[in-house]
Amino acid sequence: MQSRSHSFKENAREAIADPNIQAAMAKMKVGFTGKRLAAAARLPEFEALRDAARDIKNHSLANLDFYLERYEAKVLETGGQVHWAPTAADARKAILDICERAGAKTVTKGKSMISEEIALNDHLEEAGMTVVETDLGEYIIQLRKEPPSHIIAPAVHVSKEQVEADFRAQHQHLPAERSLSEPTDLVNEARQILRQRYLDADVGITGANFLIAETGTSIIVTNEGNGDLTQSLPKIHIVIASIEKVVPNLEDASTILRVLARSATGQEFSAYTTLSTGPRRAEDPDGPEEYHVILLDNGRSSMLGSEFQDMLRCIRCGACMNHCPVYHAVGGHSYGWVYPGPMGAVLTPNLIGVEEAGHLPNASTFCGRCESVCPVRIPLPKMMRHWREREFERHLTPKSVRHGLGVWAFMARRPALYHRLTGLGIRALAALGRRRGRFTSLPLAGGWTKYRDLPAPQGKTFQQLWAEKQKNGRAAK
Amino acid sequence: MSKPEPRVGLFVTCLVDLFRPSVGFAAVKLLEAAGCRVEVPELQTCCGQPAYNSGDKADTRAIALQVIEAFRDFDYVVAPSGSCAAMIKKHYPELFEKEPEQLAKAEELSARTFELISFLTDVMQLSDVEAAFPQTVTYHDSCSGLRELGVRDQPRKLLSSVNALSLVELSDADICCGFGGTFCVKYPDISNIMVTSKTGSIESTGAQTLLAGDLGCLMNMAGKLQRSGSDIQVRHVAEVLADMTDTPAIGAAEGDTRNGGN
Ligand code: SF4
Numbered sequence: 225m226q227s228r229s230h231s232f233k234e235n236a237r238e239a240i241a242d243p244n245i246q247a248a249m250a251k252m253k254v255g256f257t258g259k260r261l262a263a264a265a266r267l268p269e270f271e272a273l274r275d276a277a278r279d280i281k282n283h284s285l286a287n288l289d290f291y292l293e294r295y296e297a298k299v300l301e302t303g304g305q306v307h308w309a310p311t312a313a314d315a316r317k318a319i320l321d322i323c324e325r326a327g328a329k330t331v332t333k334g335k336s337m338i339s340e341e342i343a344l345n346d347h348l349e350e351a352g353m354t355v356v357e358t359d360l361g362e363y364i365i366q367l368r369k370e371p372p373s374h375i376i377a378p379a380v381h382v383s384k385e386q387v388e389a390d391f392r393a394q395h396q397h398l399p400a401e402r403s404l405s406e407p408t409d410l411v412n413e414a415r416q417i418l419r420q421r422y423l424d425a426d427v428g429i430t431g432a433n434f435l436i437a438e439t440g441t442s443i444i445v446t447n448e449g450n451g452d453l454t455q456s457l458p459k460i461h462i463v464i465a466s467i468e469k470v471v472p473n474l475e476d477a478s479t480i481l482r483v484l485a486r487s488a489t490g491q492e493f494s495a496y497t498t499l500s501t502g503p504r505r506a507e508d509p510d511g512p513e514e515y516h517v518i519l520l521d522n523g524r525s526s527m528l529g530s531e532f533q534d535m536l537r538c539i540r541c542g543a544c545m546n547h548c549p550v551y552h553a554v555g556g557h558s559y560g561w562v563y564p565g566p567m568g569a570v571l572t573p574n575l576i577g578v579e580e581a582g583h584l585p586n587a588s589t590f591c592g593r594c595e596s597v598c599p600v601r602i603p604l605p606k607m608m609r610h611w612r613e614r615e616f617e618r619h620l621t622p623k624s625v626r627h628g629l630g631v632w633a634f635m636a637r638r639p640a641l642y643h644r645l646t647g648l649g650i651r652a653l654a655a656l657g658r659r660r661g662r663f664t665s666l667p668l669a670g671g672w673t674k675y676r677d678l679p680a681p682q683g684k685t686f687q688q689l690w691a692e693k694q695k696n697g698r699a700a701k
Numbered sequence: 702m703s704k705p706e707p708r709v710g711l712f713v714t715c716l717v718d719l720f721r722p723s724v725g726f727a728a729v730k731l732l733e734a735a736g737c738r739v740e741v742p743e744l745q746t747c748c749g750q751p752a753y754n755s756g757d758k759a760d761t762r763a764i765a766l767q768v769i770e771a772f773r774d775f776d777y778v779v780a781p782s783g784s785c786a787a788m789i790k791k792h793y794p795e796l797f798e799k800e801p802e803q804l805a806k807a808e809e810l811s812a813r814t815f816e817l818i819s820f821l822t823d824v825m826q827l828s829d830v831e832a833a834f835p836q837t838v839t840y841h842d843s844c845s846g847l848r849e850l851g852v853r854d855q856p857r858k859l860l861s862s863v864n865a866l867s868l869v870e871l872s873d874a875d876i877c878c879g880f881g882g883t884f885c886v887k888y889p890d891i892s893n894i895m896v897t898s899k900t901g902s903i904e905s906t907g908a909q910t911l912l913a914g915d916l917g918c919l920m921n922m923a924g925k926l927q928r929s930g931s932d933i934q935v936r937h938v939a940e941v942l943a944d945m946t947d948t949p950a951i952g953a954a955e956g957d958t959r960n961g962g963n
């Protein structure tokens with residue numbers, strides 16, 4: 225996917241001015257958070273499970289090579305094939321080769337963020353194939369020719385009125401009198417369209433929430449069951465997954481599953497948890513003839529052993545963005561690439577470079593709400609700060625910020641000078657603002673006073689007043 | 702309780718020092734009333750957060766070492782700010798992870814450092830204050846104090862002992878007000894959306910005064926309330942607890958003692 229992360233500020237400004245996005249965000253910011261809270265409260269061991277989930281991911285990452293090789297061996301054993309893809313281009317090529325060899329015309333897809341990351345749809349369409357997203361949210365944004373704005377709710381920025389309008393514009397068969405005003409009407413309409421597509425498809429592509437090293441199984445969770453139809457009806461099933469999805473065994477996956485849905489949507493479990501292991505066996509009633517796994521690295525292995533390794537624990541639940549007041553203000557598209565919100569602010573610079581995505585880790589107040597809900601306890605603010613440190617070291621921090629900071633730090637490191645100069649400056653400022661108590665505009669403070677008044681200082685500094693008090697106290701004795 | 706008359710070094714914080722010294726004096730009054738001997742080392746300027754959050758580790762470390770030195774001899778270090786106290790308590794040790802000698806000093810300081818209100822209740826075992834404030838107030842939990850230091854019930858407990866005061870809870874008390882230090886001037890458009898949402902819920906409480914424990918957040922919310930024409934007054938919680946509310950509220954005009962105790 226082409227990045228627009230460098231223009232984060234402009235993207236954000238547009239999103240702020242867009243009433244549809246603002247309405248959608250106002251709704252989601254109470255919905256998800258309340259549901260997560262209730263789900264967590266119903267499970268006494270929720271916090272302990274978060275620790276367990278963190279530990280499982282840490283263990284898997286510390287032994288990633290071992291578990292990946294084990295996983296590969298198991299996939300081969302069950303009759304599947306594994307394609308290692310160091311880059312996005314390698315992954316695209318591997319998938320295209322499989323599809324072309326099969327003479328595929330229609331490809332159905334379950335929801336996959338990796339597919340967005342490698343811009344798979346464009347690639348397959350350029351090769352003349354019809355690509356059909358089967359997750360309702362993905363289907364909607366595919367119709368709208370938009371990227372997802374959320375990792376588990378890709379169309380969260382779209383209102384149901386907008387979806388109705390899109391369906392009426394693009395589904396030619398729809399009689400005008402048919403009501404589409406309820407969400408269930410929309411789901412039924414999409415289902416009808418998709419039903420035939422499942423049957424037409426030559427290849428089905430899904431993502432993976434987990435890869436199980438012990439059994440060679442891939443697991444997806446969905447609420448619509450679309451993943452099952454996508455992967456079991458066509459002759460060929462391709463799983464695309466990034467390397468950090470592997471965990472040792474099914475027990476581990478089920479521990480993490482207990483925090484995944486609760487953190488994401490507040491459900492105890494997603495409606496469908498689908499396991500697939502290899503192609504159809506002789507005794508199986510159905511299933512694909514070929515089973516392929518694309519294992520994508522695309523920059524992740526370079527995070528191992530770096531200060532960003534903890535980010536690889538991410539299980540893509542979306543809780544961090546559901547709870548992020550910056551995400552609520554600007555929506556997912558502002559982040560400009562596949563992964564929005566706090567997890568994107570850490571991951572995106574790792575995957576596409578901090579030169580391109582430098583705004584993302586800076587656009588945070590470090591309020592810490594993301595970290596407080598992350599099911600695998602990723603210290604997101606700390607890692608955003610690591611990016612700021614790298615930017616500062618590499619002189620990528622804007623000159624004006626660097627300069628202002630330099631002057632301030634010079635003073636802050638010299639207390640006597642600091643107290644003398646701030647004492648003078650504050651007295652002057654106080655004299656200017658005394659009558660009204662605040663400023664509505666002030667040179668050099670435009671970033672502040674554009675939207676809010678600046679309270680005037682009281683007069684002398686605390687240090688001055690304290691020194692006077694001490695002197696008077698002594699004189700009185 | 703710890704030893705009698707503990708020596709407390711007041712970490713004034715740069716914003717209180719420059720903009721609102723009355724908060725510093727309120728802190729001194731509360732600490733003395735709780736039985737502490739308070740001193741204010743002159744060697745302090747700022748905790749270093751602006752540098753730390755901008756990725757400037759070298760300056761942050763230099764400032765941290767200066768703070769460690771300035772507060773070496775106190776039993777406790779107390780700041781009227783969750784954010785600055787968390788900087789010293791939680792983040793100073795992170796700055797010296799690879800230098801055992803400095804790390805030991807940072808950890809030692811960390812163990813002695815507290816946010817004002819939680820220090821009063823948790824360390825000095827204060828359970829009520831001598832103060833009156835005949836108003837309906839609401840309270841915003843600043844992020845660092847809440848999530849890094851666990852300051853939540855302590856201010857509410859002390860406020861409940863203030864005569865004639867009634868507290869109405871804010872629906873989004875735990876959500877960031879959009880200040881974030883340099884964030885609010887680097888991303889003013891986003892900060893504005895956040896503070897607008899916050900002041901909206903403040904106004905819907907019907908409270909006359911907004912309280913919180915961090916001057917940065919307070920200045921942000923006060924500035925937005927005033928820009929939008931609201932007459933809700935804004936004060937640091939220490940001013941109310943210390944019964945020192947005869948100064949004009951934050952951003953209020955001289956002589957405006959609408960809110961005052963007189
Ligand atoms: S960073 Fe944590 S909260 Fe955010 S999506 Fe990943 S696992 Fe979920």
